[in-house]
Amino acid sequence: MKKIKNLFIALLPAAMMVACKVDPKINTPKPVNNLVEQVPEGWPAPVYRFANNPISEKTFELGRALFYETLLSKDNTVSCGSCHQQFTAFAHADHNLSHGVNDRLGNRNSPGIFNLTWHTSFMHDGGINHIEVQPLAPITNPVEMDEDISNVIAKLQATERYRKLFKESFGTDEVNSQRMFRAMAQFMALMYSNSSKYDLVKKGEAGFTESEARGYELFKINCGTCHTEPLFSDFKFRNNGIRFNPALNDSGRARITNLAEDLYKFKTPSLRNVELTGPYMHDGSITTLEKCVEHYTLPPKNTTNLDPSLEGYPMQLNAGQRTDIVAFLKTLTDKKFINDQRFADPNFN
Amino acid sequence: MKNTVVISLLALSAVFATCKKEDPKPEPETPVEEVPAATMKLNFEHRVGSDLLEFDETYVNAKGDSFTVNKFIYYISNVVFHKSDNSTYTVPESYYLVDHQKNDSKTITISNIPPGTYKGVSFMLGVDSLRNVSGVQSGALAVSNNMFWTWSSGYIFLKLEGSAPKSPNGNLTYHIGGFKGENNALRTFNFSFGDNIGLNNKEVATLLMSVDIAEMFKTPTVIDFSTFSFQMSAGPNAKQMADNYVDMISYKGHTK
Numbered sequence: 001m002k003k004i005k006n007l008f009i010a011l012l013p014a015a016m017m018v019a020c021k022v023d024p025k026i027n028t029p030k031p032v033n034n035l036v037e038q039v040p041e042g043w044p045a046p047v048y049r050f051a052n053n054p055i056s057e058k059t060f061e062l063g064r065a066l067f068y069e070t071l072l073s074k075d076n077t078v079s080c081g082s083c084h085q086q087f088t089a090f091a092h093a094d095h096n097l098s099h100g101v102n103d104r105l106g107n108r109n110s111p112g113i114f115n116l117t118w119h120t121s122f123m124h125d126g127g128i129n130h131i132e133v134q135p136l137a138p139i140t141n142p143v144e145m146d147e148d149i150s151n152v153i154a155k156l157q158a159t160e161r162y163r164k165l166f167k168e169s170f171g172t173d174e175v176n177s178q179r180m181f182r183a184m185a186q187f188m189a190l191m192y193s194n195s196s197k198y199d200l201v202k203k204g205e206a207g208f209t210e211s212e213a214r215g216y217e218l219f220k221i222n223c224g225t226c227h228t229e230p231l232f233s234d235f236k237f238r239n240n241g242i243r244f245n246p247a248l249n250d251s252g253r254a255r256i257t258n259l260a261e262d263l264y265k266f267k268t269p270s271l272r273n274v275e276l277t278g279p280y281m282h283d284g285s286i287t288t289l290e291k292c293v294e295h296y297t298l299p300p301k302n303t304t305n306l307d308p309s310l311e312g313y314p315m316q317l318n319a320g321q322r323t324d325i326v327a328f329l330k331t332l333t334d335k336k337f338i339n340d341q342r343f344a345d346p347n348f349n
Numbered sequence: 350m351k352n353t354v355v356i357s358l359l360a361l362s363a364v365f366a367t368c369k370k371e372d373p374k375p376e377p378e379t380p381v382e383e384v385p386a387a388t389m390k391l392n393f394e395h396r397v398g399s400d401l402l403e404f405d406e407t408y409v410n411a412k413g414d415s416f417t418v419n420k421f422i423y424y425i426s427n428v429v430f431h432k433s434d435n436s437t438y439t440v441p442e443s444y445y446l447v448d449h450q451k452n453d454s455k456t457i458t459i460s461n462i463p464p465g466t467y468k469g470v471s472f473m474l475g476v477d478s479l480r481n482v483s484g485v486q487s488g489a490l491a492v493s494n495n496m497f498w499t500w501s502s503g504y505i506f507l508k509l510e511g512s513a514p515k516s517p518n519g520n521l522t523y524h525i526g527g528f529k530g531e532n533n534a535l536r537t538f539n540f541s542f543g544d545n546i547g548l549n550n551k552e553v554a555t556l557l558m559s560v561d562i563a564e565m566f567k568t569p570t571v572i573d574f575s576t577f578s579f580q581m582s583a584g585p586n587a588k589q590m591a592d593n594y595v596d597m598i599s600y601k602g603h604t605k
Contacts, residue, residue: 177491
């Protein structure tokens with residue numbers, strides 16, 4: 001008898017769990033196909049912590065579907081994935097400026113998307129303060145997706161696929177802006193790129209070639225102050241001397257802060273996957289990595305609020321040294337990331 | 350044997366007890382203890398000077414220029430009721446969108462107020478800085494209400510749109526907001542009821558608030574539509590408008 005009693009008590013916690021499991025509203029975070037909020041070793045603490053947005057496979061999959069959903073645009077032709085393509089680390093191949101509905105051209109280059117969990121602000125001017133509200137900008141921008149959020153919600157609500165996905169993720173089939181943008185944030189925030197050759201070298205699992213090694217040493221001295229490891233950006237705003245294009249008339253960070261001291265400053269981009277994300281700079285005005293490195297050896301073309309580290313001819317680099325730096329930059333390419341099926345367009349899988 | 354049955358029953362009830370929180374059906378034997386609560390309604394009446402606001406009617410601003418209004422929406426948030434003993438009741442999650450076009454929105458109903466004697470109310474026009482930086486919100490704060498700047502994150506605290514012959518393009522577009530630094534446009538309004546309002550359990554009092562749009566164009570800065578008719582971002586001009594509308598709302602009394 002005692003045995004049975006003990007057995008019952010031993011089984012009690014299990015019984016409690018089973019009893020609770022039937023509750024449909026259960027909302028405990030669980031790993032998504034190995035997508036756990038796990039900070040790579042040696043990396044700083046992330047900014048976005050999924051507060052009120054517990055990681056779940058269903059929510060991640062909903063976010064993924066929305067990322068590739070053309071219903072988010074006014075004429076149902078453009079999705080986030082249109083200008084953020086996985087094979088270029090979610091930048092836009094061969095486009096110097098973003099390309100919206102009705103062939104409208106934006107005035108900025110579409111940046112790569114990865115490691116957003118560490119970003120303190122979004123967009124080249126840092127105007128967006130939180131990853132969950134970031135997609136609002138391209139969706140509503142007339143030269144990008146040109147759509148109204150209420151219309152997007154109505155379109156999704158009218159689609160059986162989304163009613164099902166929202167129900168699986170949130171318990172009911174109601175589509176609302178909070179659910180939509182939390183799901184998208186979950187998908188984007190879990191796009192970690194930390195499997196480049198550089199990362200393997202850091203872990204002692206690979207070695208640089210001689211050129212890459214020389215390039216790394218030069219990089220640390222010449223580039224590493226702003227493109228700080230391990231994320232390869234400090235996410236601050238600077239004028240790096242790029243020519244001012246009057247046709248675009250882009251004031252940069254000053255558009256957000258209204259401060260003259262922020263005129264022509266743009267957010268320092270991460271250099272991870274930089275081999276894939278060209279054309280380069282906020283206006284897509286530089287086509288190759290070689291020319292990007294060369295840019296910093298030439299006199300700056302716009303000196304208003306020029307970053308103090310770039311006065312004059314900032315970098316004394318000969319052709320061989322520039323080649324070495326480019327060789328190092330190419331070790332930041334993360335092939336595992338750009339081939340990761342979890343981030344691929346679900347409509348083609 | 351008996352013991353085991355008792356333990357089993359206890360264990361079983363423990364199993365249910367752990368899940369009780371998420372059980373949608375309340376247990377019939379344990380009636381919910383009723384907490385005494387009263388209700389306050391805030392009724393917002395929109396005016397332009399001595400006239401009630403009507404969309405597309407012509408009014409005259411302090412400078413003597415005519416204008417019309419066809420959109421008037423604003424946030425009321427962080428409502429606090431002040432008791433006669435100087436204690437306060439802060440209404441949790443109090444965010445409301447008042448839209449002249451939606452009659453229901455002009456009466457904010459706040460239930461679950463502890464009965465007592467109240468001497469005043471305070472609230473913000475706008476949205477506190479924390480909710481401006483905390484990602485997507487729901488209800489009145491949902492971004493789908495189109496009261497959130499999509500290109501420079503932050504809530505639009507107040508929208509007034511209309512027309513004015515003096516405006517360079519004929520339109521008035523004032524989208525006012527900003528939660529940072531010297532251009533913070535968040536304004537807190539404090540009202541004393543004069544006479545205390547005693548509220549017993551289940552009683553309802555309605556506070557009559559008057560919102561005068563003419564005040565937006567009057568003090569301390571007289572607005573000239575020919576030079577300031579358009580504002581769609583935070584900044585010094587938005588702050589100037591907030592400083593103008595800080596005396597826009599007044600308390601006119603209450604009904605019970």
